[in-house]
Amino acid sequence: MVYLTRLEHFNAAHKLYNPGWSKEKNESVFGLCANENWHGHNYDLYVTIKGDPDPDTGFVFDVKRLSEIIREHVIEKLDHKNLNMDVDFMRDKMCSTENLAIAIWQQLVPHLPAGVQLHGIKLYETPRIYVEYFG
Template sequence: MRLNAEFSFCAAHRLPYYDGPCFRLHGHNYRFLVSVEGEPDPKSGMILDFVEIQRIVEETILGKVDHQNLNDFLDNPTAELIVKWFWELLEPKLPGLREITLWEIEGCSVTYDGR
């Protein structure tokens, strides 16, 4: 069974190795989906309490990146490298983390599953 929780944040970035308009500082309204896999606890009936996953993501990711410049954290903050960084931050704190999908713009996303 898979539990999904969706989050959003606003941030700026520039792609220093890109030959095009994204070389310049610009912003996005990012959205990301965190998926945790497991079986519901027999007593609680939950894989993980939604309140707990929200707390972990807020403390680990959103509190750092919302309304910030992502270049302060990553040299080349492409969607691919951002979602991999999010995985590295969350994986130790979320047992059963299965994948993270990040949307930089509507209709364009990247999914990372730790491989």
């Protein structure tokens, strides 16, 4: 089994805010991330797939095609968007980095061909904060 990772990048705004809580509780739990005027991040997205190399190409999967899948189904929907308002697959979800990683996984899985498995999503919100999701 070989693991192959593609790095992509996007910028997006969001707000962490639970509508069932008071403004004070949201600010207490989420701090500046509950800012009414939103805030943004420069996200780095690592998508790792796994499989056996094709005997004819030596590839687990064509990285150009992997990049196209990620761009079409994830990056184009997220880049320079408001995660809370503009992204259909984040609608009605708390827009945490954890939930975003899960949603990205769900966007990619249906588009990978037989024999190629999604192994993990690593999503950096900042250089010091990231989440990993393995399905």
